[in-house]
Amino acid sequence: MAAKSNGQVSKVLDGPINPMVTPLLTDxxxxxxxxxxxxxxxxxxxxxxxxxxxxxxxxxxxxxxxxxxxxxxxxxxxxxxxxxxxxxxxxxxxxxxxxxxxxxxxxxxxxxxxxxxxxxxxxxxxxxxxxxxxxxxxxxRHRFVAGESKMLLEFGLRRAQGPDGGIGASRYCYMGGFHATSNVAAGKLFGIPLRGTHSHAFVSSFMSPDEIIDKSLHSSDKRSTCEDFVSLAQTWLNKIQWSNSLNDTYDVMRSGIPNFCAVALALNDLGYKAAGIRLDSGDLAYLSSEARKIFCIIEKEFGVPGFGKMVITASNDLNEETLDALNKQGHEVDAFGIGTYVVTCYAQxxxxxxxxxxxxxxxxxxxxxxxxxxxxxxxxxxxxxxxxxxxxxxxxxxxxxxxxxxxxxxxxxxxxxxxxxxxxxxxxxxxxxxxxxxxxxxxxxxxxxxxxxxxxxxxxxxxxxxxxxxxxxxxxxxxxxxxxxxxxxxxx
Amino acid sequence: MAAKSNGQVSKVLDGPINPMVTPLLTDxxxxxxxxxxxxxxxxxxxxxxxxxxxxxxxxxxxxxxxxxxxxxxxxxxxxxxxxxxxxxxxxxxxxxxxxxxxxxxxxxxxxxxxxxxxxxxxxxxxxxxxxxxxxxxxxxRHRFVAGESKMLLEFGLRRAQGPDGGIGASRYCYMGGFHATSNVAAGKLFGIPLRGTHSHAFVSSFMSPDEIIDKSLHSSDKRSTCEDFVSLAQTWLNKIQWSNSLNDTYDVMRSGIPNFCAVALALNDLGYKAAGIRLDSGDLAYLSSEARKIFCIIEKEFGVPGFGKMVITASNDLNEETLDALNKQGHEVDAFGIGTYVVTCYAQxxxxxxxxxxxxxxxxxxxxxxxxxxxxxxxxxxxxxxxxxxxxxxxxxxxxxxxxxxxxxxxxxxxxxxxxxxxxxxxxxxxxxxxxxxxxxxxxxxxxxxxxxxxxxxxxxxxxxxxxxxxxxxxxxxxxxxxxxxxxxxxx
Structure with a gap:
């Protein structure tokens, strides 16, 4: 309270960060x-x-x-x-x-x-x-279970207990050892690093690659331009699908991973580095391990250094128990997106x-x-x-x-x-x-x-x-x- | 959204009640x-x-x-x-x-x-x-279990998930059928009726009735003044303690109830009506039934009409299960103060x-x-x-x-x-x-x-x-x- 011992308040205090905190916020x-x-x-x-x-x-x-x-x-x-x-x-x-x-x-x-x-x-x-x-x-506690090397992302705003439940949670999760939040308001108010992926709606809003009107993409050094980036990605997709080394992983290959790899490889051609994938359902231990295998095969087969270390993020109602279970099964997840269970303190x-x-x-x-x-x-x-x-x-x-x-x-x-x-x-x-x-x-x-x-x-x-x-x-x-x-x- | 079908918003909208709700409150x-x-x-x-x-x-x-x-x-x-x-x-x-x-x-x-x-x-x-x-x-759900005739008071601010978790909870509890809140900010913002009792700290801040300096009290009609209200209450306390009809309830009589009754009877002498008691620990079913017995005996023995209907409020970590258990045991509680379990939605x-x-x-x-x-x-x-x-x-x-x-x-x-x-x-x-x-x-x-x-x-x-x-x-x-x-x- 910065009160001096003579009873004078030593400086004029700022108002509360949350304007709902007024003298009437009491019983x-x-x-x-x-x-x-x-x-x-x-x-x-x-x-x-x-x-x-x-x-x-x-x-x-x-x-x-x-x-x-x-x-x-x-x-x-x-x-x-x-x-x-x-x-x-x-x-x-x-x-x-x-x-x-x-x-x-x-x-x-x-x-x-x-x-x-x-x-x-x-x-x-x-x-x-x-x-x-x-x-x-x-x-x-979540950080302790996940392990120090893992990145923890707080994704809880939508399930939090109201706006302040969300903004407060982002702040206190960061204090407790999380690395970033998806909550933009909290990022702006407190300087917490922001992270996010994209939702299913984004994928399903596209019916076909033909919908992309401007297909050109400059290389990262701006020296050249790929006129049809979509075709480049599709070429890579074909190469991946015909690769013998990748045949073993047929199931996972039917999912979004080959599409991601194709785009990542096309980006790589132009000097960009893809950010990574997020797994949001299914058996996260198994899928992350299979994805890691594919990334490593691609690194070797197509000669792309570092591709095997692609960041794998996992989410889907994660909590202390599911993190612990993933550890026991063995997984290849680098970052966890945790929402409901951390912001609402579901366990208590x-x-x-x-x-x-x-x-x-x-x-x-x-x-x-x-x-x-x-x-x-x-x-x-x-x-x-x-x-x-x-x-x-x-x-x-x-x-x-x-x-x-x-x-x-x-x-x-x-x-x-x-x-x-x-x-x-x-x-x-x-x-x-x-x-x-x-x-x-x-x-x-x-x-x-x-x-x-x-x-x-x-x-x-x-x-x-x-x-x-x-x-x-x-x-x-x-x-x-x-x-x-x-x-x-x-x-x- | 009050949007007209021609796409014009029909009126200028006020800002949000909670200033934390900004366009940045998103992922x-x-x-x-x-x-x-x-x-x-x-x-x-x-x-x-x-x-x-x-x-x-x-x-x-x-x-x-x-x-x-x-x-x-x-x-x-x-x-x-x-x-x-x-x-x-x-x-x-x-x-x-x-x-x-x-x-x-x-x-x-x-x-x-x-x-x-x-x-x-x-x-x-x-x-x-x-x-x-x-x-x-x-x-x-709490209202359903408590029963329609019971008064439900939301007392959750101190255990709520932050300021907005508290203010929002008071608002939505009222919408869901509660009767009042202890949260003064919510009362002012939304016009929800306010209710409250007092805490243990208040009782224990007094060492003895001698600490009360001004002992006088006007009668409710202002026509007369009792010069020593403390003595009047003590006189009633003696009467209660010597009453044969109240001997059976010795245990409860050692608690705060005889003190309350003495003050309530003294207030009654001056034309006031005491508000009631709150039970905050112990066996609420048993204590409320014993308290009701005492109130009824006092009504009869001292001829105070309505004293038997004195309001009994109960609190202490109440939730759906404890309300249901109280109903099964039988109780004499008129109003329930519910906090943690209703505002944090502890069950989910x-x-x-x-x-x-x-x-x-x-x-x-x-x-x-x-x-x-x-x-x-x-x-x-x-x-x-x-x-x-x-x-x-x-x-x-x-x-x-x-x-x-x-x-x-x-x-x-x-x-x-x-x-x-x-x-x-x-x-x-x-x-x-x-x-x-x-x-x-x-x-x-x-x-x-x-x-x-x-x-x-x-x-x-x-x-x-x-x-x-x-x-x-x-x-x-x-x-x-x-x-x-x-x-x-x-x-x-």
Whole structure:
């Protein structure tokens, strides 16, 4: 929020990227409560809220998040003054280290300020962070399964949850490690590389090559002109169809591949390089392998260097499971176009981040519940990630705000055995980064995690340990055992 | 599109409600293809595309759709002129009867115009219609399970897929039969009634009633003032706790309900009526029944007419299944707050509408595929819904554009046995309606369907028949047996 400690906002903030993000993008009950705080004379009481999730998404054990400062920061401060009686005093935002991998129960965001104001921010924060984090996580998981050498293209706009569901998804997929999107609006807004192919309608709009009126094509160096490029391609098609080496692949040869090869070879004659093919149905493992064989035979038979490395893109309702199945079967796909499953987060359509009061007027607050996962951790806290000697994170630990930080090489009591602390990321206010920086940090954070085969990750992920310091543990247990004085642990 | 038959757009259109809906909200390949159509001199060829879905969502047999004219119509015509060489000529939009229940394979929308322009519109149409239809359908299904007498409140903003995922969801839930939303932005934009309660944070921000500084409250008629309303409520709390009739309900009495009753009774003394309670965790069936008992005992014991009818709202990750389970257990809930599951369409996060070329220059086009569900139905078509004598729809039928419409009382050959045609909704251009009109039509359309118990609908829905006329059937079969002349049935 770029708020200085003296309570002045350090610069005028731009408006949100999405104009639908207005001060009214909140739940009615936030206004009801802000009004009630004011009626009770409590609206300026200093409150601390933590934003965190209780359960890892997609059954995973770690989670990538685009904490999306830009998005968050662009909630305009001045427009928060909704009720005449409310003035925005100091709001202190403690964003966790940006683009960090988060573990459950660890605050992604801590917001401190007058209770009425912070209360109003609950819904927009949750709305903006939940979806962003979920999609970035989902994208990172798809990238992990596809493998680092594969190109991942996000093709989800048409199946996304509305315009913003589409534009947001493109942005967060890129942050999570995708390489490009088909979404032109997202490309323009965020500078994400654009990629695309063509649809069936384009092919079927032509009845015959005779429909092409201007058949001429300049060579790539502009020095010569082929007057009838269509005939050139047809000549190549005949050569391919009469080739003995290609007879074995009769089935695939009946499909669009020979047409593509003929055009690619004709283009090659004029100094151009064809971009590649997309397989959008059928047995993608088999078809990609057959296509690769054909490309390699053509490279050899017609002496076209590099033709065997033609890019093969595959699409058709791909997701983590189908990518994994393709890997097991063996395939020759270079790039995957992924739509519905990545943008809608089909496997888990929502992340359940919550925003809980942990302190008011320096007094701790806890949410009690019979369901232990719903009990909140009170107090202002600090978070650390402890690394083992091998360089992999071993455990995350929360301490009280005023406890001394863990020291490298010094033992620290967690709920788990001692570990050596190598590096301890701390709360920090940072300035905004480019979308590329975010993407790279996300990828490098993931690379730091101890590698595990996908199968294990999916079925029986090694639990990543989250813990609290001995002091905080004692406090929670003594404080949590007291009931709220009004005897009400559930909201009415 | 309010386009006149002479090709003039009849009025200047407003911009889209969502400013993220721009001409760039489309896939890159649409521009690639529009450019290629132009290069081939084909960009002005007259094309007809159908927008439809192949498979009913949520495993259901009928589907409610908010065809969302306002949304569609607000794609600005003038901004479609992206490429200098493209001029927007006549676009003819044939929207199916608005807010109709659609069956699979029947076009929701038919778009006719220069192929390059219509191609560019594929992605925005799919993006805008897919999510709108899915959420409206999901909302209607929840309403069906909850029962007509129950109030349905949409509380999903915080878990929605971004700002537009939230605002859109509130709008389409209302259209699908919900009664209100917590989303203030949606309330302001679309006039949807707003509802809300309060959160746990509000309760836990108070340590004791002593924190309330101004304890006085005017009576509702302003004639008198209670100087210490807190004491009045505490007096009532004592009375409740000493009541013999309420002893049986000890467990529930330890929760927030006695506090609520005390305040409600104190408010009643001053001429106010308490709004009700919200149960947000625990066994909602049991707690609501116990709460109802307490309210009824209080009505009787303290002589407060109507207290027994106090509104009980329930929330906590509700969905179709949990609503159904509550109904089976028996409950006393009057209103349900539903969030995540309705706005993200958790049970099926995307609707797979497609947009297929069915005619170009008056020549039919078909998409062939080994998967028969992917084969498109060629030609310009008309759609009819045939009703039986009892007033329920029996079958939907598509005919060729120029076939005579089915007549009431006259037999017509479908893929199914003869039926009497009672009424035949036809393609029509209509003017836009208010969100309330849309909601009411959606509810009344659903009411016309033959009633089925939820269990059956869920597990083994009676198939709703979709068919084509004998003439169209013959045409498809003769035409479909021809392969595309280029021998390419899959897109590359």
């Amino acid at each position: 009615l009950y936030q206004f009801t409560m802000a009004y009630a705080y004011w009626k009770a004379g409590k609206h300026n009481e200093r409150a601390v809220f933590d934003l965190y999730f209780r359960k890892n998404p997609f059954g995973g054990e770690t989670k990538s998040i685009s904490s999306e400062n830009r998005c968050l920061l662009r909630v305009r401060m001045d427009s928060l003054i909704i009720l005449e009686e409310l003035t925005v005093l100091m709001l202190k935002f403690m964003l966790c280290k940006r683009d960090q991998l988060f573990s459950r129960r660890f605050p992604l965001l801590r917001v401190e300020g007058p209770i009425a104001v912070v209360q109003l921010l609950e819904t927009p924060f949750l709305n903006l962070i939940n979806y962003a984090s979920l999609v970035a996580t989902n994208a990172a 359509a929502a992340l359940g981040c919550v925003f809980k009061l942990v302190e008011i007027n320096n007094q701790p607050r806890i949410k009690l519940s019979e369901d232990v996962t719903k009990v909140s951790i009170p107090c202002k806290k600090r978070s650390y990630r402890l690394y083992g000697k091998e360089g992999y994170p071993l455990v995350d630990i929360m301490t009280g705000e005023n406890e001394p930080p863990p020291k490298v090489g010094e033992r620290i009591l967690c709920r788990h055995p001692f570990n050596e602390s190598k590096r301890a990321p701390r709360w920090s206010n940072r300035r905004s980064a480019t979308i590329k920086d975010i993407r790279e940090r996300c990828i490098s954070q993931l690379a730091k995690m101890r590698p595990e085969p996908h199968e294990e990750t999916k079925l029986n992920p090694t639990p990543y340990k989250v813990s609290v310091s001995a002091k905080l543990y004692d406090f929670i247990h003594s404080y949590g055992s007291m009931r709220h004085p009004w005897g009400c642990s559930e909201s009415l | 890159l390949y649409q521009f690639t293809m529009a450019y290629a159509y132009w290069k081939a001199g084909k960009h002005n060829e007259r094309a007809v595309f159908d927008l439809y879905f192949r498979k009913n969502p949520f495993g259901g047999e009928t589907k409610s759709i908010s065809s969302e004219n306002r949304c569609l119509l607000r794609v600005r015509m003038d901004s479609l002129i992206i490429l200098e060489e493209l001029t927007v000529l006549m676009l003819k939009f044939m929207l199916c009867k608005r807010d109709q229940l659609f069956s699979r394979r029947f076009p929701l929308l038919r778009v006719e115009g220069p192929i390059a322009v219509v191609q560019l519109l594929e992605t925005p149409f799919l993006n805008l219609i897919n999510y709108a239809s899915l959420v409206a359908t999901n909302a209607a 996060a995307a609707l797979g509408c497609v947009f297929k070329l069915v005619e170009i220059n008056n020549q039919p086009r078909i998409k062939l595929s080994e998967d028969v569900t992917k084969v498109s139905i060629p030609c310009k078509k008309r759609s009819y819904r045939l009703y039986g004598k009892e007033g329920y729809p029996l079958v939907d039928i598509m005919t060729g554009e120029n076939e005579p419409p089915p007549k009431v009382g006259e037999r017509i050959l479908c893929r199914h046995p003869f039926n009497e045609s009672k009424r035949a909704p036809r393609w029509s251009n209509r003017r836009s309606a208010t969100i309330k009109d849309i909601r009411e039509r959606c509810i009344s359309q659903l009411a016309k369907m033959r009633p089925e118990p939820h269990e059956e609908t869920k597990l083994n829905p009676t198939p709703y028949k979709v068919s084509v006329s004998a003439k169209l059937y013959d045409f498809i079969h003769s035409y479909g047996s021809m392969r595309h002349p280029w021998g390419c049935s899959e897109s590359l």
